Amino acid sequence: MENKLFPESLDIYVWEGKSDIADRIAHCLSSFDVQVIRADGMSVTRDIVSLRPSIAVMSVSVIDRGEFSAEDWQKAHCMPVIWVAEVGRTANPRVYPTEYSHILMRDFTCAELRMLVFRLAAELHANNAPEHKPQPLIAQSECMQALVAEAEAFADCESSVLIMGETGVGKERIAQLLHQRHGRYRLGPFVAVNCGAIPDGLFESLFFGHAKGAFTGALLAHKGYFEQADGGTLFLDEIGDLPLYQQVKLLRVLEQSTVTRLGSQAEIKLDFRVVAATNRNLREQVQQDMFRADLYYRLAVIELRVPNLQERGSIDKIAIFSALLGQTYDEIPAPPDWLLDLVANSRFAGNVRELRNVAERVGIIYRQLGVWDKVRIDRVFTMLGSLERADDTNDLLVVRKKGELAERNRIIAALDANGWRRQDTAHAIGISRKVLWEKMRKFQIADTEAVGEAD
Ligand SMILES: Nc1ncnc2c1ncn2[C@@H]1O[C@H](COP(=O)(O)OP(=O)(O)OP(=O)(O)O)[C@@H](O)[C@H]1O
Ligand SMILES: [Mg+2]
Incomplete structure (x- = not known):
């Protein structure tokens, strides 16, 4: 089953010697759009170049066997590595130089693995964002030129911007334009966050960051999205998909421009610009009590609508x-x-x-x-027409399916965060145990997904 928790499908390359790490990773991520590539019997240096995976998982035993040094590997293959180790980083600093920030203990749980992979996938997505390879924004029609002029006029100010428009019209492109035209923030990062895919259990850690030791598996301190965007632009994509109880958490930080990492007391003062985007009608959502009015007014100081x-x-x-x-x-x-x-x-x-x-x-x-070839090209366009007609009837279905996937992700993450104890999970997401059980049945979430916990 394909599950869009990650922005793109991921290939994870596992090199581990003789253990069951690859099996456990495959199992923990079996319901996500992830392919696990095993190194068994391959020539690592050659194959990894042709495979170009997104993330590598290495058992430190590979380094210990002395086949190559970790530094060489990291220099040769520019991809994030999760190191799987028997002992904590502090126990043996020689084995874990400072750049090894992603470490899983050998007895990792599915929740810890998912959290780390989710974070790395989000970072990879941000680094691959088109802002790094700027492409021209094509706007020849009058309405599009008017929009670009409006965006440019508002670009160099601090106010929040809400970009609205149908799917695929180029909302993220306009957000990048606002970033690139800001006198100060353009020198800082552009951090894009897909608000429709944030599992409950990870929300605080991903947005606010966490201090070292804040929870099991928090081996190092981590900056959340707000901190990552300091000095630049935080792009909150699909903001209309954020559930109400997560909206209130965002609002607090946006109003105060300070963030406190999980497990820490220290308030960190931040300076960034917020640009949000949605293909939903947020005003209508506000009227239907599905979107907080205070957050809407905080985000929509300037509103831009991208024409279809x-x-x-x-x-x-x-x-x-x-x-x-x-x-x-x-x-x-x-x-x-x-x-x-x-x-x-x-x-x-x-x-x-x-x-x-x-x-x-x-x-x-x-x-x-x-x-x-006119015949074959015509066929491409005919398919387009039939797809469009099909869309009229399927639209609702698609929307419903997307929403359900997001809800399924959230429930799995909440189960993860609560050790798959149903009573605690139900309590954490504010539903009864019976409702949780019904939802697990509906979304076909089996307890076996938690197998990493039992290891
Ligand atoms: N004016 C444009 N000129 C050239 N390419 C464009 C333009 N607008 C959008 N694109 C391209 O179209 C694709 C969709 O754009 P983008 O992701 O910005 O849309 P979106 O409105 O954010 O979509 P969604 O609602 O699905 O998130 C991207 O590949 C983008 O580079
Ligand atoms: Mg978008």
């Missing part, structure tokens, strides 16, 4: 299509008029993101055949 592609018209559709086609294949000639007409006359329910996918598919057809 249909409103932008053929001028933007063609400009974006042509630019994206050029990105897929360097030597592609200008597309013929009939193809541009097809683009101009199509509706893209998934907006720029969907148009990008179409451009990619058309680019592949051209690359394979060396001609603009």
